[in-house]
Amino acid sequence: MTTHIADAADLLDLTGQTLGTTEWYEVRQDQVDRFADATGDHQWIHTDPERAARGPFKGTIAHGYLTLSLAPRVLGDVLTVDNVQAALNYGLNKVRFPSPVPVGARLRATVTVTSAQRRPAGVEVVFGLTYEVDGTERPACIADVVVLYR
Template structure:
């Protein structure tokens, strides 16, 4: 389900509503490796499948920040704003990583609009994202993501 709006100002009337649940996205080892290369975080639990097989998670896991970095993709999957100049990542209010994301698993996000208000610089929206792991009862990530629409 995609919520379609004419302008960012239309978000204000949707405060507190769930905007939708995204499609599943598979987390792959090449994706994790590219993220490790981009960030310099080559910890073996992410990048060494053989060593990680004997580790605490019985295989490699995605970086928590890789999961979090999918926020723009997740929001775009459930929200379309027709008259959009830009969507700027403005910050985070709270982030937690309750469960690891095993490489090869699928994740999706439930996206809720926690707040939206007019600012002098545009509309500021706070999206609550709860990342689910296919087959798990615990979320991978729970985050309040702030987006500015100038």
């Protein structure tokens, strides 16, 4: 379910609230391989299924930064903000990767408004994103993602 906000200023009243959880996304090897090509990170734990099968994770795993890079998709799946010129990726306050994301696993994220404040350039919102892998207890990624709505 998507939370619909009429104006970015309305996010100021949502601090501490969970906006929603995405549907499950399947992490595919071709997606991991394309990310490796885009970033130049071709470490075998990501791109060599045969070698990775004998490695510490018993198969290939997604790059932590691939998981993090899903933030715009995650936010778009749970939130729509009207009456803004742009939503700018402004930065990250904290990122951790507590557990791996095996290729073939299902991943989803829950989004919370951690803080929101007016800035001269617009409304700055810190979203807490918690990514989970289906069937595991520890999150795959916890991130504070900062977005500036202008």
